[in-house]
Amino acid sequence: MVDVTRIVIIGGGPGGYEAALVAAQLGAEVTVVDRDGLGGSAVLTDCVPSKTLIATAEVMTGFDSSYQELGITLACAAERAISVDLGKVNRRVKRLAIAQSHDITQSVTRSGVTILRGTGRLGPGGQAVDGSREVLVEESDGTVRSLRADAVLIATGAHPRELPDARPDGERILTWTQVYDLDELPRELIVVGSGVTGAEFAGAYQALGSKVTLVSSRDRVLPGEDPDAAEVLEDVFRRRGMNVMSRARAEAVKRVGDRVEVTLGDGTVISGTHCLMAVGSIPNTADMGLEEAGVKLNDWGQVQVDRVSRTSAPGVYAAGDCTGVFMLASVAAMQGRIAMYHALGDAVQPLNLKTVSSNVFTDPEIATVGYTAADVSCGKMDAVEVKLPLRGNPRAKMQGIRDGFVKLFCRPGTGIVVGGVVVAPRASELIHSISLAVDNNLTVEQVASAFTVYPSVSGSTAEAARQLHIRKRAESES
Numbered sequence: 040m041v042d043v044t045r046i047v048i049i050g051g052g053p054g055g056y057e058a059a060l061v062a063a064q065l066g067a068e069v070t071v072v073d074r075d076g077l078g079g080s081a082v083l084t085d086c087v088p089s090k091t092l093i094a095t096a097e098v099m100t101g102f103d104s105s106y107q108e109l110g111i112t113l114a115c116a117a118e119r120a121i122s123v124d125l126g127k128v129n130r131r132v133k134r135l136a137i138a139q140s141h142d143i144t145q146s147v148t149r150s151g152v153t154i155l156r157g158t159g160r161l162g163p164g165g166q167a168v169d170g171s172r173e174v175l176v177e178e179s180d181g182t183v184r185s186l187r188a189d190a191v192l193i194a195t196g197a198h199p200r201e202l203p204d205a206r207p208d209g210e211r212i213l214t215w216t217q218v219y220d221l222d223e224l225p226r227e228l229i230v231v232g233s234g235v236t237g238a239e240f241a242g243a244y245q246a247l248g249s250k251v252t253l254v255s256s257r258d259r260v261l262p263g264e265d266p267d268a269a270e271v272l273e274d275v276f277r278r279r280g281m282n283v284m285s286r287a288r289a290e291a292v293k294r295v296g297d298r299v300e301v302t303l304g305d306g307t308v309i310s311g312t313h314c315l316m317a318v319g320s321i322p323n324t325a326d327m328g329l330e331e332a333g334v335k336l337n338d339w340g341q342v343q344v345d346r347v348s349r350t351s352a353p354g355v356y357a358a359g360d361c362t363g364v365f366m367l368a369s370v371a372a373m374q375g376r377i378a379m380y381h382a383l384g385d386a387v388q389p390l391n392l393k394t395v396s397s398n399v400f401t402d403p404e405i406a407t408v409g410y411t412a413a414d415v416s417c418g419k420m421d422a423v424e425v426k427l428p429l430r431g432n433p434r435a436k437m438q439g440i441r442d443g444f445v446k447l448f449c450r451p452g453t454g455i456v457v458g459g460v461v462v463a464p465r466a467s468e469l470i471h472s473i474s475l476a477v478d479n480n481l482t483v484e485q486v487a488s489a490f491t492v493y494p495s496v497s498g499s500t501a502e503a504a505r506q507l508h509i510r511k512r513a514e515s516e517s
């Protein structure tokens with residue numbers, strides 16, 4: 040008789056539920072312990088709700104920014120052609136999130152996985168003689184259950200970081216998980232933090248009609264992204280009327296009646312009707328018995344893992360935001376699947392972050408894959424680049440798109456494509472051809488020779504590849 044491997048997964052976000060599906064397919068006996076609902080923060084509070092809100096914002100900016108140029112006239116002459124019912128938008132956001140969590144619960148249950156609602160932690164006993172570990176599950180009525188597992192996956196995600204002098208109150212001072220309870224559009228919104236989350240919300244609320252101030256402690260918005268892309272976005276934000284405050288660190292946020300006041304490092308006080316805090320996140324790893332079980336955490340409390348998701352404790356794996364490896368739902372899911380392939384003895388390819396594609400859902404969107412300009416400038420990768428502004432793309436001209444570009448990086452000798460950036464509406468859809476090239480070591484010649492539709496924005500990707508090919512040929516001839 041073949042022994043069935045018992046897998047217990049703590050956390051039912053993309054890291055946890057995708058792992059559960061794979062483990063069940065591989066024949067394991069799988070239990071997922073989750074305290075908030077399957078889909079995790081990704082589905083219930085973060086990724087899915089923000090992108091649903093942004094879907095409304097996207098239609099509004101698309102219309103606002105091009106209708107006059109495209110020859111559309113309006114029957115009424117209101118100050119702004121279109122407006123939003125935020126209560127209705129937020130009800131839609133929550134409905135879709137709950138429906139998606141429900142769909143995931145159904146498919147995980149159908150695959151034979153047991154789902155337990157409760158808070159999980161590793162038991163105090165360490166590894167038993169048979170190699171198994173104990174997981175304790177506290178249910179909502181206080182009952183504590185003990186489960187035994189041959190392998191445990193920690194996939195508990197993260198939660199919004201709070202500053203000591205800027206505590207969210209859920210009404211005027213908000214985290215990104217609280218904004219969906221608003222019934223009315225914030226008139227004057229101050230967004231603290233100009234990373235991906237801050238930039239996405241700042242752009243979305245501006246499109247919906249809020250007057251937005253973006254407080255950035257760095258020189259420019261999106262400090263972790265391609266500098267040319269960040270420059271385009273910051274320029275677009277400012278042109279649309281956003282007050283982008285650079286090198287301005289928020290020290291404190293307080294409520295004053297129906298308003299909020301944000302005090303900056305230099306003592307300046309700015310005032311608005313609402314403040315959204317987007318200052319990073321904290322891994323959900325406290326009080327879980329991890330260090331007692333030999334699971335090493337770094338100084339930020341993130342679980343240390345290798346490229347097959349193993350922690351420092353035998354039989355304990357970790358995936359997703361609690362590891363801080365690359366805080367994306369797609370990476371969490373991949374880490375979770377890899378953990379299960381490894382734990383269950385299936386063929387496993389270690390995580391390769393250089394093929395991850397990611398997107399900033401602003402308008403324009405910024406999509407990136409592979410090696411970056413920073414990797415090239417610090418000498419980590421020897422590559423040449425070409426950047427084609429969308430201004431020259433026929434489809435973009437027809438659609439009234441002026442901002443954005445396609446950038447490709449390739450190795451100087453072989454012409455192998457190692458990275459790319461697309462700044463455009465729907466860049467998240469356009470990056471895939473570059474992802475395929477990076478993942479399969481395609482050369483610029485191969486990318487250039489594939490047909491693209493005329494006219495299309497993706498024609499710029501092929502054109503960038505052609506230009507790199509010509510440059511490579513000229514260099515080899517000289």
Ligand SMILES: Cc1cc2nc3c(=O)[nH]c(=O)nc-3n(C[C@H](O)[C@H](O)[C@H](O)COP(=O)(O)OP(=O)(O)OC[C@H]3O[C@@H](n4cnc5c(N)ncnc54)[C@H](O)[C@@H]3O)c2cc1C
Nearest residue numbers: 050052053054074079080081086159196359360366367368
């Ligand atoms: C505003 C925002 C927008 C984002 N947009 C995108 C996007 O567009 N694309 C993208 O790829 N990524 C996006 N992300 C990142 C993405 O949401 C995360 O990378 C993803 O949620 C990580 O998945 P996870 O499985 O690690 O954790 P989570 O999705 O956080 O799930 C963890 C689950 O574990 C549960 N849990 C925690 N502790 C315990 C415990 N002790 N016992 C039981 N259960 C527990 C939690 O309740 C939760 O259900 C966004 C993030 C934010 C903040």
